[in-house]
Amino acid sequence: MKRILVPVDFSENSVFAVDIAVRIANSLKSKLRLMHVRTGKQYFPDFAKDNPRFIIEDNDEAYMAHLVDRAKARYDVENGVVDYKFRQGNVVKEITNQAHYDDSIIIVCGTHGVSGFEDRWIGSNAYRLVSNAPCPVLAVRKEMDVSGEHKILIPIDSQKVSRMIVPNVT
Template identity: 35%
Template structure:
């Protein structure tokens, strides 16, 4: 039988990410597994600094971190189901798919539960699908979650 003791759930506070979290919580309950909510603060300062070298980032990083922590606190508060599972919260800074993969490898996660559409529009075109990259490179099985009613449109 498959043993799932540690589940990684990357969250970006999008509707899809929150929906994926409902699956991660259910898996954690069924398998009596630890659940880690993992948020990556995208290091956009590198990109902005390239295009706008005159901009300073002394407080920018701190403000991003504080905003992410507030969003995470709200998310945890909104998901009462988390009270019924052993969960933790962790933050990282960098490129989301790389940080997710590194976290899964370094901490021997048995499964990743991730939403399929966090970014949209220009961000998606520039950075691609985080979920797709995680699926391709993850060291463990990845369960992808799409919003109910989300319709695929052929290009």
């Protein structure tokens, strides 16, 4: 069974990416794996602001279990699996390694967009992920309207391999 990988940093956008990935997994009848890369930084998830149960530092296991339970409630694939994985290290490198190891068909990640000097100077994790991933990457923002039908832009050039992609996308 195919697998979709969803990197999670517990931001609102990454929680939204989980919701989108569940919809895609249901449509493609695929497995779903959430993953978090531990970088040594502390964080407080947006979804846990009003829940005293989550006011514990370094409690990423509980945060992830909450997200997995939330995803399983919407996941509707017979004999499908929703699980999670933790990795330690460089965010982009660990996500690409996990996608390669799982033979993921797509990575669905949340992104906040470019803002601030640091992102323009160094580049965002989402940009580096799109550039280095072994499979397609769908970068989503919470503000996106995902209801109804939308058009997809397929950038191609004059190379034969580029033209061969079009029938697969349509």
